[in-house]
Amino acid sequence: MQPSIETLFEQNVDRTNSNSIKWDKYKGRDILPMWVADSDFRVPDAITEALHRHVDHGVFGYGSAPQRLTDLLVERMKQRYNWQIEPDWIVYLPGLVCGINLSVRALTESHQGVISPKPVYPPFMSAAKLAKRPLDISPVRLLNHRWLMALEQTDISANAKLLLFCNPLNPGGTVYTREELESVLTFAEQHDLLVCSDEIHCDLILDEEKQHIPFASLNKSAEQRSVTLIAPSKTFNIAGLGASIAIIPNPALRRRFMKAKAGIIPDVNVLAFTAAQAAYEHCEPWLDLQLAFLRQHRDTLEKEINAMPYLTLEHIEATYLAWIDASSLPVASPFKFFEQAGVGLSPGADFGNSGFVRLNFACNSKTLSEALRRMRSAIEQLPATK
Incomplete structure (x- = not known):
């Protein structure tokens, strides 16, 4: 029986003690890591099983x-x-x-x-x-x-x-x-x-x-x-x-x-x-399900980000990375602003434009929803939006 999208991609995988650079960056801090481009999804079972067979060989x-x-x-x-x-x-x-x-x-x-x-x-x-x-x-x-x-x-x-x-x-x-x-x-x-x-x-x-x-x-x-x-x-x-x-x-x-x-x-x-x-x-069947899941997240992001004051997100045709225009935010650094709000994004300066941030949405829906809530709340607290 083919696993469901929810079974495969909605798991809450604890990566905090796995030597993950993505999660160790904010270890011990209440900041959701949504920066470097790896996903929070467990790999397909076929990969894990193949690795187990090789490890069990012992050489x-x-x-x-x-x-x-x-x-x-x-x-x-x-x-x-x-x-x-x-x-x-x-x-x-x-x-x-x-x-x-x-x-x-x-x-x-x-x-x-x-x-x-x-x-x-x-x-x-x-x-x-x-x-x-x-x-x-x-x-x-x-x-x-x-x-x-x-x-x-x-x-x-x-x-x-x-x-x-x-x-x-x-x-x-x-x-x-x-x-x-x-x-x-x-x-x-x-x-x-x-x-x-x-x-x-x-x-x-x-x-x-x-x-x-x-x-x-x-x-x-x-x-x-x-x-x-x-x-x-x-x-x-x-x-x-x-x-x-x-x-x-x-x-x-x-x-x-x-x-x-x-x-x-x-x-x-x-x-x-x-x-x-x-x-x-x-693993092609797994990939097809992952793409369906990422499309849902992409659609949610485009709707939610473009409904927030100051932010713009153009349509994402590929990848699980959202390039968000935050140049209108009345803050010195959009990256630091959202990091202080508890969302760890990639700073646009690293890519060549400090007015942007990049958000990795290859995570479960709970993480994405909480990140969007924190971003929205932080913007609403700005004096110009009160």
Whole structure:
């Protein structure tokens, strides 16, 4: 019998003594942690059972990627995203962030620049800084109530070489259409850019009429200039295990990537491989239920946030992350204001806009309702709203 949505996602899982960075941040304080992008949901039983079998075996020596996992990835890309990839394009990584940093270091020379959207997931901008590469910004703007890179407003340097791209967009939750992706490709072709496309949220499409399209699947030009980064980590809540994937069709780019990785980036651990294989092989029904649950939360958030004074939330097409415009709040820091009210959000400054906050709604309904109540109450206490 298939478990219900309520059984799977309404549990009150106590994470306070599990070495969770999300929950330990506010340990001992009455602040709901709704910041870093992991969910509060137990993983599907098939993943837990596969891990138990591996643990019961009792040996944890050096491992390699299971052939079955590679086969599943090839099959998954074809069936879900109509993208035919080859097994030798796949490079396994112990995390997606290292894939972003490797792409910067492997695909650019020291004098060549990186283009990043802004606001965006913080490692995009820090990767260029850590590698001591020049950084150009492509501003993210609202267009017909959707957050998109304003490529025409990008002040691109002559030596720019790598475009960091995020689809679905984090923050903002935009799912790029084919036409929008083709505009990104045209921009890359015009400026002879390589593209590192972070697609870690590709499985978390909330608008049922929308379809994730991998950038590299557009045509041969996109394929041969790209590194695509994906992972089961956000989809199935196994980020702490460290299983990510780079898909690099161009053999020359792949060799450069592997050379930069050698001796610095460790191999993926055996339990991460076990969890990833179980996720992709057995957990699609669980994912379907999770998406239905997240859609309910998304709809609640959009209604409740937009009913509060000073706050605006544009429609979230994908991810479980709400990018809330709090720039009209009569406070110095929206992040600190809500933290003092007992809601721990991600500060917009980390992404490039201090007037915003990001809220992770991958939690049970009780937690979400209480967070919204605290936010509403805090706003109502402001002098201008009394």
